Amino acid sequence: xxxxxxxxxxxxxxxxxxxxxxxxxxxxxxxxxxxxxxxxxxxxxxxxxxxxxxxxxxxxxxxxxxxxxxxxxxxxxxxxxxxxxxxxxxxxxxxxxxxxxxxxxxxxxxxxxxxxxxxxxxxxxxxxxxxxxxxxxxxxxxxxxxxxxxxxxxxxxxxxxxxxxxxxxxxxxxxxxxxxxxxxxxxxxxxxxxxxxxxxxxxxxxxxxxxxxxxxxxxxxxxxxxxxxxxxxxxxxxxxxxxxxxxxxxxxxxxxxxxxxxxxxxxxxxxxxxxxxxxxxxxxxxxxxxxxxxxxxxxxxxxxxxxxxxxxxxxxxxxxxxxxxxxxxxxxxxxxxxxxxxxxxxxxxxxxxxxxxxxxxxxxxxxxxxxxxxxxxxxxxxxxxxxxxxxxxxxxxxxxxxxxxxxxxxxxxxxxxxxxxxxxxxxxxxxxxxxxxxxxxxxxxxxxxxxxxxxxxxxxxxxxxxxxxxxxxxxxxxxxxxxxxxxxxxxxxxxxxxxxxxxx
Ligand SMILES: Cc1ncc(COP(=O)(O)O)c(C=O)c1O
Numbered sequence: 001x002x003x004x005x006x007x008x009x010x011x012x013x014x015x016x017x018x019x020x021x022x023x024x025x026x027x028x029x030x031x032x033x034x035x036x037x038x039x040x041x042x043x044x045x046x047x048x049x050x051x052x053x054x055x056x057x058x059x060x061x062x063x064x065x066x067x068x069x070x071x072x073x074x075x076x077x078x079x080x081x082x083x084x085x086x087x088x089x090x091x092x093x094x095x096x097x098x099x100x101x102x103x104x105x106x107x108x109x110x111x112x113x114x115x116x117x118x119x120x121x122x123x124x125x126x127x128x129x130x131x132x133x134x135x136x137x138x139x140x141x142x143x144x145x146x147x148x149x150x151x152x153x154x155x156x157x158x159x160x161x162x163x164x165x166x167x168x169x170x171x172x173x174x175x176x177x178x179x180x181x182x183x184x185x186x187x188x189x190x191x192x193x194x195x196x197x198x199x200x201x202x203x204x205x206x207x208x209x210x211x212x213x214x215x216x217x218x219x220x221x222x223x224x225x226x227x228x229x230x231x232x233x234x235x236x237x238x239x240x241x242x243x244x245x246x247x248x249x250x251x252x253x254x255x256x257x258x259x260x261x262x263x264x265x266x267x268x269x270x271x272x273x274x275x276x277x278x279x280x281x282x283x284x285x286x287x288x289x290x291x292x293x294x295x296x297x298x299x300x301x302x303x304x305x306x307x308x309x310x311x312x313x314x315x316x317x318x319x320x321x322x323x324x325x326x327x328x329x330x331x332x333x334x335x336x337x338x339x340x341x342x343x344x345x346x347x348x349x350x351x352x353x354x355x356x357x358x359x360x361x362x363x364x365x366x367x368x369x370x371x372x373x374x375x376x377x378x379x380x381x382x383x384x385x386x387x388x389x390x391x392x393x394x395x396x397x398x399x400x401x402x403x404x405x406x407x408x409x410x411x412x413x414x415x416x417x418x419x420x421x422x423x424x425x426x427x428x429x430x431x432x433x434x435x436x437x438x439x440x441x442x443x444x445x446x447x448x449x450x451x452x453x454x455x456x457x458x459x460x461x462x463x464x465x466x467x468x469x470x471x472x473x474x475x476x477x478x479x480x481x482x483x484x485x486x487x488x489x490x491x492x493x494x495x496x497x498x499x500x501x502x503x504x
Contacts, residue, residue, distance in 0.1 A: 008058050012048035018055045065471040067415050073441050075362075077386045077418035077430025078171065078219055080249055080271035082355075087342065088274065088335035097334050102326035106311050112330060113310035116302045119337045120286075126248070126348070127265045127288035128258025133297045134286045134328045139246055140173040141323065142266025142285030143213070145298065147181035148320045149264060149289065150211045150240045152296035156318065159238070161210035167196050169220055169422045174213045174244060183210060190424060194379035195224040198233070205237045215244035216260065217251070217384035219422045219430070221359065231261025240264060240293070248272045249434075250356055250385035253349030263290045273336035284332040298323045354435035355385040358442060362433050363387045365446040374398060374453050375405075378425040385434070391427030398456045400463055402427040405452055407474060408466035412448040 031040060050058070067074070074081040092098065100112055120132035136142040147164065154161050164178040167188045175185040186204055189197040196214070205212075212234045217223045224230065234241045243262040249272040257265045269275045269284040277283070289297065299319040300312035312327070343351060363383055366375070374393040391402035406416030406429070418430040433442055456463050467473060 006058075008048045008050065008055075009046075011050050011054050011058060014049055016049045016051050016054075018050060018052040067410065067470075072413045072415060073433075073437060073445055074415040075417050075431045075433045075437075075445065076415065077221075077388070077432040078246060078421070079277070079418065080246070080268070080385075080432060080434060081277065081415075082249075082271075082274060082434035083436035084274045084276050084335075085339065085342070088338045091338045092331045092334045097331065100330065102330070110310055113302055113312070114304075115337055116327065116330075116333055117304055117310055119333050119340070120302060122337070122340045123267055123286055124288055126252050126256070127243075127245075127267070128256025128260075129262070129265060129288040129290050131291070131294040131297060132286055132288045133301065133323075134284065134333060135298045135323045136266065136285040136287060137324055137329060138283045139244070139266055139268040139271075139285040140177060142268075142287045143173060143177040143242070143244065144181060145285075145287050145320070145323055146213075146240075146242045146264040146266060147177060147183065147211065149287075149293050149296045150242070151181070152318065152320050153240065153293055154210060154238075156296070161208055161239070163208045164210055165201070165204060165212040165234075165239075167214060167218065168424050169194075169218045170213060171215070171219060171244060171246065172421075178213070188212070190220075193225075194218070194220045194222040194381065195226055196230055198226055198229060201230065201233055205233050205239070207237055209234075209237055209239045211240045211242050213242040213244055214262075215247050216257070217247050217386075219247075220379050220388050220425075221247075221250075221383040221386035221430075221432075222379060222381055223251075223384055227260045235261065246271060247385065250352055252352050253345060254352055258288070258290065263293055264288070269332055269336045274339045275332050275335055282329045282332060284329050284336070286328075296320050300327070302327070351435050352385070355433075356383075358433045358435055358437060359383050359385050359387055359431070361439070362431065362442045362445065365442060366449060369446050369450040371449055371453060374400075375429065375449070378428065386430060386432035388422065388425050389429045389431065390425050391429060394453065394456070395427055398453070399460050400456045402429055404456075404460075404463040404466065405429070405449075408452045408455075408463040409448060410467040411469045412451075414445060414448050 069081050069083065096111060100109060106113060116134055120134060123132045124130055133145070136145045162184055163186050164183040165186050165188050166174045166178060168190055178185045186209070188204060189200040191197040195218070212230070214230070216227055231241050240263040241261055243257040243265040245257070245265050245267045248267060252272060265288045266285045267273070269286065270277050275283060295316070295318040297316070297319060299316045299322055300314045301316065302310065303313045304310050340348065360383055363377065374397060375389040375391055376393055378388040378390050391405065394400040394402070394405065402419050406419050409416045417432070420428055421430055422428060452463060465474070
């Protein structure tokens with residue numbers, strides 16, 4: 001049996017086990033008494049039956065096929081793939097953290113509630129906004145929370161607004177969330193210096209606008225110098241100003257969104273606060289809000305009583321309600337709290353400064369390599385934690401697409417930067433080295449880019465057919481996104497089983 005091709009279901013043989021559950025030491029209550037018929041399965045779940053060695057081999061083999069941060073440089077712009085300290089895994093795995101049941105009575109979960117309360121306090125301080133909810137499960141979920149809060153805030157004032165402004169540099173989740181929340185997306189243009197086009201903003205800001213969603217620094221890696229004026233325009237029409245906190249790692253400990261005039265902020269704990277990035281989770285995207293938004297925060301809120309005990313406050317009459325099961329992803333909170341405590345305020349500030357320094361160093365190194373002819377900087381200013389190159393020179397002069405350059409990087413054991421985003425930059429490459437990389441790694445990346453361009457000047461076909469050294473060669477990425485096969489067959493085979501006949 002080749003380890004390469006089989007799914008865990010194909011490894012399955014009836015009766016094999018990796019784990020034997022201990023004898024139950026509680027009364028055996030018939031299932032019918034525990035669950036209503038509508039919630040009971042008619043037959044057992046189709047789970048693979050495998051021995052522990054086979055199980056371990058399967059996942060180790062899969063993990064070795066994936067490029068990961070513990071293997072090499074991963075400068076994925078906007079996604080902040082920085083090192084996740086191993087200490088966090090140890091504290092998250094402590095039995096008091098890992099084995100706590102989410103339905104535990106608050107009286108017996110005081111330590112967990114205190115950790116959450118302290119994390120809320122730290123995030124509030126970092127954002128410069130007084131109130132925090134840890135509930136949302138991801139940045140995009142925080143965005144949805146922010147727009148639901150915005151709607152609740154306006155409705156409470158007897159207003160019904162229909163539009164949300166998003167700059168054309170915005171991350172795709174911003175307009176997607178706007179649509180999901182039932183608002184209409186209105187794009188705002190970008191000025192010559194890479195910031196929000198103030199004239200366009202003034203034109204579009206009216207009393208139909210509920211909110212402007214903005215990240216600062218933006219997705220070009222540029223700090224918007226007009227942020228106070230932007231806040232004035234937005235607040236002037238009674239709208240809220242929403243901070244997409246994906247880029248907070250460039251300014252934490254230095255500048256605070258609350259001081260810039262933002263009303264609502266989301267944090268990507270898996271970016272700024274060193275969580276492992278999971279394929280869609282488990283993550284956390286807490287939100288911080290100003291006093292006027294506080295009454296609408298999700299329920300329950302973690303609170304501390306005067307006697308120093310902690311509890312969950314469900315009594316929130318104006319709340320937008322619950323956003324997810326239980327209180328959020330607790331293990332994620334433990335890791336981020338460990339990060340904040342181990343760095344302290346000064347350490348967080350230093351992390352931001354080094355992230356900015358590393359990005360500017362790499363930008364200068366690439367310019368030194370003379371690559372500007374092929375990959376010019378999109379907006380040539382001192383950048384924050386990331387910067388964007390345009391591949392238009394390479395396309396015109398070498399007949400090379402950004403995708404080809406990205407794929408060839410994999411053969412040099414470097415994960416490609418984010419490509420083709422932001423959309424307003426032709427053939428974009430968005431590079432975020434992060435603060436956890438050494439000067440040698442950054443130098444190596446600059447050498448890799450130069451060598452790919454030199455090689456392409458000789459023979460562009462090499463990059464066009466890359467990668468050569470990865471477990472799979474060039475993939476049909478559009479097909480994978482549009483027609484994903486995400487479910488294996490319990491009977492074996494990785495083909496699309498769709499047992500209930502539905503198509504993705
Ligand atoms: C600028 C920006 N906003 C929002 C998000 C969404 O965050 P999440 O992936 O946690 O949903 C991302 C994620 O990549 C991002 O880069």
